[in-house]
Amino acid sequence: MSATAKSAPIVLLRQAPDARHAFGAEPPVLHGAGSEVYAQGDRADRLFRVEFGAVRIHRLLADGRRQICAFYLPGEVFGFEADGVHHFFAEAVSATGLTALRGGAGAEAAHDHLGAALRSLVRAQEHLLVVGRQNAAERIAAFLLDMAERQGGLEQFDLPMSRSDIGDYLGLTIETVSRVFSKLRAQGIIRLLGLRSVEVKKPGVLRAMCE
Amino acid sequence: MSATAKSAPIVLLRQAPDARHAFGAEPPVLHGAGSEVYAQGDRADRLFRVEFGAVRIHRLLADGRRQICAFYLPGEVFGFEADGVHHFFAEAVSATGLTALRGGAGAEAAHDHLGAALRSLVRAQEHLLVVGRQNAAERIAAFLLDMAERQGGLEQFDLPMSRSDIGDYLGLTIETVSRVFSKLRAQGIIRLLGLRSVEVKKPGVLRAMCE
DNA sequence: AGCGGCAGCGGGAAAAGCGCGATGGGTGTT
DNA sequence: AACACCCATCGCGCTTTTCCCGCTGCCGCT
Structure with a gap:
């Protein structure tokens, strides 16, 4: 805090x-x-x-x-x-x-x-689907797509919240959030421009992850 | 079906x-x-x-x-x-x-x-807390209390839905739902009057489980 | 410069819950 | 009656995620 x-x-x-x-x-x-x-x-x-x-x-x-x-x-x-x-x-x-x-x-x-x-x-109910039935990577993918869309749909956008906030939103620990971010970066799906800023390189892959 | x-x-x-x-x-x-x-x-x-x-x-x-x-x-x-x-x-x-x-x-x-x-x-948001942050036993406890309250608060009430429905509502598999029910029964916290009917013997214990 | 606090990152052990298969009870059908 | 079918239950191995640990880099403060 x-x-x-x-x-x-x-x-x-x-x-x-x-x-x-x-x-x-x-x-x-x-x-x-x-x-x-x-x-x-x-x-x-x-x-x-x-x-x-x-x-x-x-x-x-x-x-x-x-x-x-x-x-x-x-x-x-x-x-x-x-x-x-x-x-x-x-x-x-x-x-x-x-x-x-x-x-x-x-x-x-x-x-x-x-x-x-x-x-x-509607947003809360759709979030229930993510938290209730998707695995860690799928949750992060859905989260990134949601944040991108709500900030105008650009491939580059801010994450105003901490990793801890993201974890508590998605029902994950910060370790898991961090690991998934690292894996997505290693696969070239996203690029981290800073702790609070992301660029989505392959939105199609993210969308496919959420089904 | x-x-x-x-x-x-x-x-x-x-x-x-x-x-x-x-x-x-x-x-x-x-x-x-x-x-x-x-x-x-x-x-x-x-x-x-x-x-x-x-x-x-x-x-x-x-x-x-x-x-x-x-x-x-x-x-x-x-x-x-x-x-x-x-x-x-x-x-x-x-x-x-x-x-x-x-x-x-x-x-x-x-x-x-x-x-x-x-x-x-409000109900959806409270359900998010259950699905996102509570373990299997806590989810079942919260579910039972919610169903009891919405059916008049009696200790004995119906579960109109199947185990599969309960699992898909709580983000669990039917096996986990079944196991938790059995454990609660073994501990004398609930009594199963049939597949679709429950009696809560110790509502206080259930409430304590949900914190 | 040095120090301390904080957030993020990563490794390894442990637990929770899942997937699969087997069993049994109840119901409706032939 | 015999059968098929669905649903619930339970045992066991396995995957996923958490939990606990320490390391790093950044920032503000003294």
Whole structure:
């Protein structure tokens, strides 16, 4: 954990009004890497839109095992709950800007939010297939393709999260994640441009791995 | 697969109008065990409410591996998709009655459906924790508690699905499912009243296993 | 420069769970 | 009744992944 872990949002970003922020009236709030956006048990009274950076949604078992249920990247909306109380933790993966969307209880707000909620649901269910039935290499392949696609489909993209985050997202240990990355690199399927940056050389091979 | 596998709904149930069916005007449609409710790729233009029986939502990999993402029990609503196309298969687990809820595109319908969608989302995310980070015994324990709770919280309840379904839901093989059941029985934690019926003797132990 | 902390990488032993085959019980069919 | 068939159970060897270990490189601090 970084020095800013668990701290409250630290800066209200100064920024000119911007048409991209159609939902929220307020400018984005900056969260430092590792800082908590909300905790399990908090009241869930609004949604968040990621403007930049990345957010992880996770939950802990009593002995410290962690499962990251989802990552949210710029443009994506998170914070849904069924009963007004958060069942998970949300933390900034890296320096992250969030805008809050006042979640009105009205029918119109529901209509606005339903689409985003359904996208989260489909994503969670597809992730269940990966975690439940694919082996380590297949999980990493699926993860890389998903991250590439959500960042515009370019062959070169960032992994904002640590190996530990990736492991906890895919249900693997960091050792296994590291080994699979090394093997993919040795086979010329990917190139590691840095710890947090990847280039996919053979996307077809990755796609074939996921079936 | 049973004889009715993949068949269309076979009977339009004759039934008197019933106040429980507040949403749908139509009487429930009976689906035989194993019959398909919708397939991956079908148009998603309505939701379904389970009146009796059970439904599984699943997806297949190219080599036949299967992940069941969710079971739906009486009173629960399923069929949500983000983009008008089903990404998963839905099949009746046993003889099942379904009522269709016309999914209007309007704001009011969205409001009605948002709650059910959010319950599915929370359930999927909690299931991710089970599949991603818990061992075989913990998964079975969590599964039993979940099924018990959703059937009224009694210590004795039905498992409408086969061992194979349970395995594909929890990311285990049927052999592992069977072995864990036997171990729990040998420890006096559960009692098997039949292949599809369980009595939980020590719910506290099960709860402790899930942490 | 030197030091300490942290993240990633890799090796070897160990465990968990899988795959296969055999057995047995229940159900429906001939 | 006899049979076939499906499903669940169980034993055993094997693969995969984890667990525990130390090494390396980077970064910030003194």
